[in-house]
Amino acid sequence: MCETCGCNITPGNEHLARQKNDQGQDAVTVLKSLLSANDQQAAHNRAHFDEHGVLALNLMSSPGAGKTLLLEATITELKREFRIAVIEGDLETENDAARIRAHGVPAVQITTGTACHLDAHMVHGALHHTDLADVDILFIENVGNLVCPASFDLGQHRNVTLLSVTEGDDKPAKYPVMFRAADLVLFTKTDLLPVLDDFDPARAERCVRDLANPAPVLRLSAKKRDGLAAWFDWLRAERAAQRERARRGQTLRPAVQPDGARVHAQDAPRLRYHSSAL
Amino acid sequence: MHELSVCQALIGQVVNVAREHQATAVKTVNVRIGPLSGVEPDLLAQAFPLAAAGTVAEAAQLMIESLPIRVHCDKCGAETAAAANRLVCGACGDWHTRLVSGDEMLLASVELAT
Numbered sequence: 001m002c003e004t005c006g007c008n009i010t011p012g013n014e015h016l017a018r019q020k021n022d023q024g025q026d027a028v029t030v031l032k033s034l035l036s037a038n039d040q041q042a043a044h045n046r047a048h049f050d051e052h053g054v055l056a057l058n059l060m061s062s063p064g065a066g067k068t069l070l071l072e073a074t075i076t077e078l079k080r081e082f083r084i085a086v087i088e089g090d091l092e093t094e095n096d097a098a099r100i101r102a103h104g105v106p107a108v109q110i111t112t113g114t115a116c117h118l119d120a121h122m123v124h125g126a127l128h129h130t131d132l133a134d135v136d137i138l139f140i141e142n143v144g145n146l147v148c149p150a151s152f153d154l155g156q157h158r159n160v161t162l163l164s165v166t167e168g169d170d171k172p173a174k175y176p177v178m179f180r181a182a183d184l185v186l187f188t189k190t191d192l193l194p195v196l197d198d199f200d201p202a203r204a205e206r207c208v209r210d211l212a213n214p215a216p217v218l219r220l221s222a223k224k225r226d227g228l229a230a231w232f233d234w235l236r237a238e239r240a241a242q243r244e245r246a247r248r249g250q251t252l253r254p255a256v257q258p259d260g261a262r263v264h265a266q267d268a269p270r271l272r273y274h275s276s277a278l
Numbered sequence: 279m280h281e282l283s284v285c286q287a288l289i290g291q292v293v294n295v296a297r298e299h300q301a302t303a304v305k306t307v308n309v310r311i312g313p314l315s316g317v318e319p320d321l322l323a324q325a326f327p328l329a330a331a332g333t334v335a336e337a338a339q340l341m342i343e344s345l346p347i348r349v350h351c352d353k354c355g356a357e358t359a360a361a362a363n364r365l366v367c368g369a370c371g372d373w374h375t376r377l378v379s380g381d382e383m384l385l386a387s388v389e390l391a392t
Binding site: 026027028029030031032033034035036037038147148150151172173174176177180207209210211212214256 | 280284287288290291295299301309314315316317349362363364365366373374375376377381383384385386387388389390391392
């Protein structure tokens with residue numbers, strides 16, 4: 001019998017899970033994630049994406065690793081192939097959303113004020129300004145931060161983590177939670193490698209493998225348009241896979257979900273969203 | 279990582295459980311935290327009294343069970359201990375492993391006074 005997922009607690013045996021201990025106190029078994037409120041909202045967001053067959057991607061990295069520039073290069077190449085929308089997250093300014101809109105792609109800017117990560121509630125608010133019926137791929141550009149964003153499910157299908165070559169090749173070892181959560185790792189700004197003597201892409205990739213993460217690792221430069229073909233192919237494959245899942249009524253979560261999220265999956269309500277809610 | 283807001287969410291859940299069982303007070307809150315959860319146990323313990331103040335859990339004792347990192351090896355089948363940034367098999371050294379324990383952040387149980 002599973003000891004951690006709560007599947008063994010049913011209305012029929014619930015009274016056994018609640019027992020009087022020897023001080024006459026009731027001990028109630030709960031087994032819920034500490035972030036279950038966020039997880040519930042994330043599940044609603046995910047159902048929303050699935051309803052419309054939208055592929056939702058969460059882009060994470062430290063500040064300045066090149067998320068926005070990569071999105072600009074991606075839009076330039078793919079906007080005639082896919083309908084793209086972007087949700088931007090920053091503490092302040094609309095600078096990034098403005099850059100995306102300049103390419104003719106809709107972008108909603110979330111300014112968090114002081115919150116250093118996006119959460120499912122914020123993304124849900126942004127979805128009120130997005131017509132998912134007109135979207136194939138939704139990029140969520142998270143707040144630049146290698147610590148907190150990895151722990152907050154937004155309802156995305158895949159996590160993409162960027163590491164620029166100026167940041168140091170041992171960063172995956174220093175930020176295990178973030179790099180373990182990546183479904184795809186991108187080493188960015190590779191055009192600078194000739195002037196750097198201290199970034200070994202092979203060492204950085206080994207650090208990712210030491211996290212038991214089999215995710216593909218790609219090297220690219222958005223600025224010099226180098227190495228982007230593999231990234232575009234990954235997007236095309238993921239988009240096709242999402243279309244197939246939507247057709248079958250299936251969903252997908254990022255490869256690594258904390259145990260608590262798996263626990264909570266037991267009791268997440270299955271709601272249906274209507275496009276009129278937009 | 280935001281241990282105070284995580285504590286506030288925790289207290290919210292605890293208060294709900296207490297209300298569902300018509301409890302007058304919460305005696306103990308049992309949580310399980312793994313090293314890869316993004317939550318730091320010491321910081322959670324510091325934040326708990328702040329988050330619990332003024333609620334039915336304000337006199338509760340927070341018990342944190344720190345779970346070890348253990349991995350199951352897909353290659354040789356062994357289950358071994360591992361480090362947060364080195365999740366390779368302790369028996370054969372292969373990196374194709376699955377985490378068996380270590381990323382939990384669970385409210386396991388609550389002891390109530392009724």
